[in-house]
Amino acid sequence: MQTDTTIMPYPVTVSGPDTPLSHPLAAALLTSIDDYHPQLRGRRVWLACSGGRDSMALAAVCAALYRQGALPFLPQLLHVDHGIQAVSKTWATHVQAWAEAQGLSCHILRAQVFGDNEQAARTARYHAMQAHLRQDDVLMLAHHSDDQAETLLMRLIQGAGVQGLAGMQPWRVQEADTGRYQLWRPWLGVRRAALSRYAECQQLPYINDPTNDTGDNQRSQLRRDIMPALTALNPQAIDNITRSAALLRDAADTVQTQAKSDIAQALIDTETYPPYQRGLSVSTLQALPRARLRQCLHTWLTLDEPLPPPKQYIDDVGALVVRRDANHQTALYWQASERGYHVRRYQDTLYRLDSAWLSWLALPITSQRLLLNHSTQTQSIILRADSLCRWQVRVQATAEATNSTLHIQALTRDVSVKTTRMNHPQRGKKLYQRLGIPMWLRGSIAIISMTDTDGHTTPIALISPYHLWPLSTKTDAVHCETLLSFIAE
Ligand SMILES: Nc1ncnc2c1ncn2[C@@H]1O[C@H](COP(=O)(O)OP(=O)(O)OP(=O)(O)O)[C@@H](O)[C@H]1O
Numbered sequence: 001m002q003t004d005t006t007i008m009p010y011p012v013t014v015s016g017p018d019t020p021l022s023h024p025l026a027a028a029l030l031t032s033i034d035d036y037h038p039q040l041r042g043r044r045v046w047l048a049c050s051g052g053r054d055s056m057a058l059a060a061v062c063a064a065l066y067r068q069g070a071l072p073f074l075p076q077l078l079h080v081d082h083g084i085q086a087v088s089k090t091w092a093t094h095v096q097a098w099a100e101a102q103g104l105s106c107h108i109l110r111a112q113v114f115g116d117n118e119q120a121a122r123t124a125r126y127h128a129m130q131a132h133l134r135q136d137d138v139l140m141l142a143h144h145s146d147d148q149a150e151t152l153l154m155r156l157i158q159g160a161g162v163q164g165l166a167g168m169q170p171w172r173v174q175e176a177d178t179g180r181y182q183l184w185r186p187w188l189g190v191r192r193a194a195l196s197r198y199a200e201c202q203q204l205p206y207i208n209d210p211t212n213d214t215g216d217n218q219r220s221q222l223r224r225d226i227m228p229a230l231t232a233l234n235p236q237a238i239d240n241i242t243r244s245a246a247l248l249r250d251a252a253d254t255v256q257t258q259a260k261s262d263i264a265q266a267l268i269d270t271e272t273y274p275p276y277q278r279g280l281s282v283s284t285l286q287a288l289p290r291a292r293l294r295q296c297l298h299t300w301l302t303l304d305e306p307l308p309p310p311k312q313y314i315d316d317v318g319a320l321v322v323r324r325d326a327n328h329q330t331a332l333y334w335q336a337s338e339r340g341y342h343v344r345r346y347q348d349t350l351y352r353l354d355s356a357w358l359s360w361l362a363l364p365i366t367s368q369r370l371l372l373n374h375s376t377q378t379q380s381i382i383l384r385a386d387s388l389c390r391w392q393v394r395v396q397a398t399a400e401a402t403n404s405t406l407h408i409q410a411l412t413r414d415v416s417v418k419t420t421r422m423n424h425p426q427r428g429k430k431l432y433q434r435l436g437i438p439m440w441l442r443g444s445i446a447i448i449s450m451t452d453t454d455g456h457t458t459p460i461a462l463i464s465p466y467h468l469w470p471l472s473t474k475t476d477a478v479h480c481e482t483l484l485s486f487i488a489e
Pocket residue numbers: 047048049050051052053054055056078079080081082125140141142143147209212
């Protein structure tokens with residue numbers, strides 16, 4: 001085996017010993033194909049090939065099985081050139097030439113790496129591959145059980161919960177900005193030593209990246225110092241850790257199913273809420289046992305985020321849920337990977353609010369006046385707009401309203417109003433509480449009124465960006481609708 005960045009001499013012997021179906025690596029691949037047969041059917045399959053021993057071995061086994069008619073598809077290789085090591089271009093050329101000799105199609109993708117660590121390269125690599133994939137394409141990765149054991153130990157020392165300790169999954173649906181794809185790891189049950197033996201026996205011209213073992217990052221140290229010590233303590237250590245991951249995956253699935261059903265029970269008003277605001281019923285959450293409440297909050301907060309918030313944050317949100325006093329001022333902030341969120345409680349709802357949404361809600365409302373005209377189908381007026389979203393009121397007037405003027409302006413605390421559901425007019429805090437309008441929405445309430453040709457003014461409705469309360473003086477002469485449209489990011 002090589003010890004530096006050199007590549008074994010090329011050209012390679014393509015007609016070397018073939019791989020029998022009974023070979024453990026072939027058997028593991030075929031078993032995984034059986035396991036995921038329904039998910040694989042009709043899909044394009046790609047194989048992420050670094051040119052390293054593991055992914056090259058996977059490509060070689062795929063090619064060998066395909067040649068024997070045992071594999072119903074031949075994956076296309078994707079090699080990402082990170083461009084951060086001087087030799088990376090040479091590696092790309094090498095992988096492509098080898099793939100061609102195997103009869104495999106190979107695409108070289110160029111990644112843009114922001115940063116100089118392994119994580120930055122990994123993120124850039126996935127971005128490059130995602131951009132190349134179409135909806136529901138399958139991407140094979142060559143992770144094996146030694147990788148799985150390292151991942152588990154890494155997560156253990158970082159204090160992961162049941163989801164994290166379930167390790168890498170053999171099949172995972174991955175949502176990306178560019179669409180959805182499927183990650184497939186058919187060799188999670190295969191040992192690194194088996195891959196090394198295969199690579200040597202087949203004389204695979206793989207690239208040995210020395211930073212894998214000699215790097216000073218935690219994973220390299222774990223691989224170099226801790227894994228051999230654990231194996232000396234118990235020769236079955238790696239297999240046992242991998243088994244724990246599989247057991248924990250079952251546990252994690254069960255917990256996840258329960259948490260999703262608890263969220264579904266507690267979910268509020270999903271139809272009218274904008275996507276930047278989510279709500280759960282506090283009383284439904286309070287009825288849950290503590291452990292289920294924590295899991296429910298953990299899952300809810302992480303629904304569209306790659307990583308969960310810290311445990312302390314989930315504990316703080318849990319404390320906010322079970323609190324019996326009426327203090328609604330608490331705002332718990334979490335800076336996720338790209339977005340920031342505020343969790344707040346108001347009346348019976350626990351809200352998760354995107355910071356961008358809160359900033360938008362703090363913008364002033366533009367007062368508007370509109371001369372109504374029955375002959376025009378509908379008229380729209382913008383109350384607030386920026387690069388995040390646009391709030392407008394759509395107005396439809398009857399003949400009766402023609403030449404009347406519609407006024408829309410921010411509701412101030414000194415104005416009393418009476419909605420169709422109220423017995424007497426109210427203003428300020430009492431009004432907001434009566435209508436269940438939380439603090440952060442109070443600067444985004446507007447009042448619509450109409451002045452007819454005789455100079456009489458009739459209040460028509462109160463509106464927020466996603467709700468309309470008809471006022472008891474409402475006239476049928478005009479119909480108003482509040483509309484919120486989000487500008488795609
Ligand atoms: N530059 C790359 N281009 C394409 N796929 C890659 C690249 N680097 C890694 N991968 C994929 O991600 C998997 C895990 O990456 P990791 O860094 O652990 O692997 P590696 O040690 O660099 O390579 P290998 O697993 O091929 O020996 C690889 O098995 C491979 O499928």
